[in-house]
Amino acid sequence: MTQSPSAAATVFSQPFWQAASEQRLIRPWCAHCQISFFPPALCCPHCLETGWTWIDSSGIGSIYSFTRVFRAPVAGFETPYVVAIVDLEPGFSLITNVLESNFDQVRIGDEVEVDWAGSMRDLPVFRRASAAGRRTS
Amino acid sequence: MTSSFPRVAIAGIGVTEQRKSLGTSTLEACLSATKMALADAGMSVHDVDGVMARWPGPGGTVLKPGSVDWAEMLGIPVRWVSDTYPQGIPAVLEAAAVIGAGLCNTVLIVGGQAGEFSGNDVAPYTRPENEFVAPWGAFTAAHFAMIAERYLHLYQVDWSRFATVAATIRNFGHLNPDALMYGRGPYSASDILDSPMVASPFRRLDLCLANEGAAAMIITSVERALDSPAPVVEVLGGGCEWFRQQYVGPARYEEVGMIGEDASRRAFSQAGLVPSDIDVAQLYDVNTFEVVRQFEALGFCGQGEGIDFVTSAGLGLDGRIPTNTDGGLMSFSHIGWGAPSLRVVEAVRQLRHAGADRQVPGAETAIAAGAGAGAQYYNVVLLGRSRANQAQS
Ligand SMILES: [Zn+2]
Numbered sequence: 066m067t068q069s070p071s072a073a074a075t076v077f078s079q080p081f082w083q084a085a086s087e088q089r090l091i092r093p094w095c096a097h098c099q100i101s102f103f104p105p106a107l108c109c110p111h112c113l114e115t116g117w118t119w120i121d122s123s124g125i126g127s128i129y130s131f132t133r134v135f136r137a138p139v140a141g142f143e144t145p146y147v148v149a150i151v152d153l154e155p156g157f158s159l160i161t162n163v164l165e166s167n168f169d170q171v172r173i174g175d176e177v178e179v180d181w182a183g184s185m186r187d188l189p190v191f192r193r194a195s196a197a198g199r200r201t202s
Numbered sequence: 203m204t205s206s207f208p209r210v211a212i213a214g215i216g217v218t219e220q221r222k223s224l225g226t227s228t229l230e231a232c233l234s235a236t237k238m239a240l241a242d243a244g245m246s247v248h249d250v251d252g253v254m255a256r257w258p259g260p261g262g263t264v265l266k267p268g269s270v271d272w273a274e275m276l277g278i279p280v281r282w283v284s285d286t287y288p289q290g291i292p293a294v295l296e297a298a299a300v301i302g303a304g305l306c307n308t309v310l311i312v313g314g315q316a317g318e319f320s321g322n323d324v325a326p327y328t329r330p331e332n333e334f335v336a337p338w339g340a341f342t343a344a345h346f347a348m349i350a351e352r353y354l355h356l357y358q359v360d361w362s363r364f365a366t367v368a369a370t371i372r373n374f375g376h377l378n379p380d381a382l383m384y385g386r387g388p389y390s391a392s393d394i395l396d397s398p399m400v401a402s403p404f405r406r407l408d409l410c411l412a413n414e415g416a417a418a419m420i421i422t423s424v425e426r427a428l429d430s431p432a433p434v435v436e437v438l439g440g441g442c443e444w445f446r447q448q449y450v451g452p453a454r455y456e457e458v459g460m461i462g463e464d465a466s467r468r469a470f471s472q473a474g475l476v477p478s479d480i481d482v483a484q485l486y487d488v489n490t491f492e493v494v495r496q497f498e499a500l501g502f503c504g505q506g507e508g509i510d511f512v513t514s515a516g517l518g519l520d521g522r523i524p525t526n527t528d529g530g531l532m533s534f535s536h537i538g539w540g541a542p543s544l545r546v547v548e549a550v551r552q553l554r555h556a557g558a559d560r561q562v563p564g565a566e567t568a569i570a571a572g573a574g575a576g577a578q579y580y581n582v583v584l585l586g587r588s589r590a591n592q593a594q595s
Pocket of ligand 1 (some may be wrong): 095096098109111112113114
């Protein structure tokens with residue numbers, strides 16, 4: 066994948082995209098409930114408090130599930146690519162991409178870490194931790 | 203046990219030609235379906251005093267959803283209007299509720315799509331523009347695919363066993379002259395497994411169509427339905443579940459994999475039936491996996507046992523539970539917001555014993571369903587050939 070259609074940010078999500086432009090992954094955090102939630106909204110869905118804040122995510126998570134996409138929904142995506150749900154901190158999961166040249170090696174449960182991609186804006190994507198390890202070794 | 207569910211019937215059904223491209227507007231297709239449903243019910247538009255429909259324009263109000271614009275165009279005052287989420291089963295159940303409460307007597311449900319998207323693009327409703335979905339190239343089939351992949355991971359089921367489900371439903375469409383995919387088979391499981399991959403594990407022939415057409419239904423009291431020419435088909439019970447808005451947050455199998463279980467328990471309880479009483483199923487076959495999942499959620503078998511159940515029961519005309527006898531969304535038609543009504547319409551045809559070559563002999567009870575796990579909502583209705591038919595004849 067390369068080209069990414071933009072979809073409008075909301076008043077709630079602007080900080081997420083602002084941080085992304087600095088390649089920082091942040092998450093909504095409810096101090097009252099001691100948990101994250103996503104997507105950002107007016108209130109925490111557990112206690113309905115509006116006074117939640119943004120905090121850093123570790124950027125390290127695991128693949129909850131994924132699909133290998135061979136036919137993109139719109140023009141601009143280079144196929145094939147992996148769409149995944151990545152679980153980060155409790156309550157914080159993203160629909161994202163796993164960048165992996167060897168497609169067939171992606172597995173549910175794989176540990177992944179955040180990277181940044183996207184031509185229209187910085188998007189959090191993920192690489193398998195073992196793959197990253199191999200690159201540096 | 204006496205059910206408290208209102209005694210209402212589906213008195214009229216109307217389905218336009220279903221095609222890749224109709225060469226008309228959504229509004230005109232919906233009007234055609236409306237006229238067909240009224241004729242089928244033996245009613246005039248003046249019998250209608252409730253409308254459950256989305257106003258597609260052109261013309262009409264800017265006050266969305268504009269369901270009351272239907273009353274304006276049809277030239278009738280109404281006692282109830284609603285834009286249900288979506289058409290199909292939630293509309294049938296809302297109609298039952300408002301008729302049962304005496305708020306109106308006869309409801310028109312209509313929906314469909316035409317002239318809205320070109321032949322080769324993915325339909326607009328399958329690729330929501332949400333900021334946390336679209337940028338990564340996720341779309342409807344991908345959300346469902348991630349549910350299916352998680353299921354296969356948890357239950358360690360061989361995916362190739364699912365291909366028979368798609369082949370069976372597509373073979374119904376192959377034999378249905380009204381289906382988009384009429385004459386395009388017959389299909390074997392290996393045809394499904396040889397089709398190009400779209401979003402693993404789904405191949406092209408695992409996935410539903412996206413096309414044009416409209417469908418309408420007339421809901422009224424059982425008493426009034428007895429004046430209609432066709433045998434009366436009663437609504438016996440139903441239920442809906444919405445877990446989250448569709449295609450915004452990730453759909454997780456552990457959260458939504460059994461969506462429909464609660465709705466169907468309530469539906470079966472209202473109807474005084476159990477799954478083994480059901481003669482024919484019209485499920486929401488947006489993909490092969492969903493058909494199998496729904497048998498689990500609807501209580502036909504245990505969680506994780508779906509493929510064993512459908513393999514031993516059989517979904518064809520000679521099977522224990524003939525399913526999607528018109529070819530379903532995969533092979534008959536998928537018309538977006540109007541598609542859920544198509545599943546109900548085919549159930550009504552079967553219970554009228556008007557199924558022609560694909561009639562399930564002596565069908566007395568049917569289940570129809572809408573939506574699915576990847577969409578994070580689900581709805582179900584149980585229908586029966588009314589005993590009032592015998593009383594009358
Ligand atoms: Zn909270």
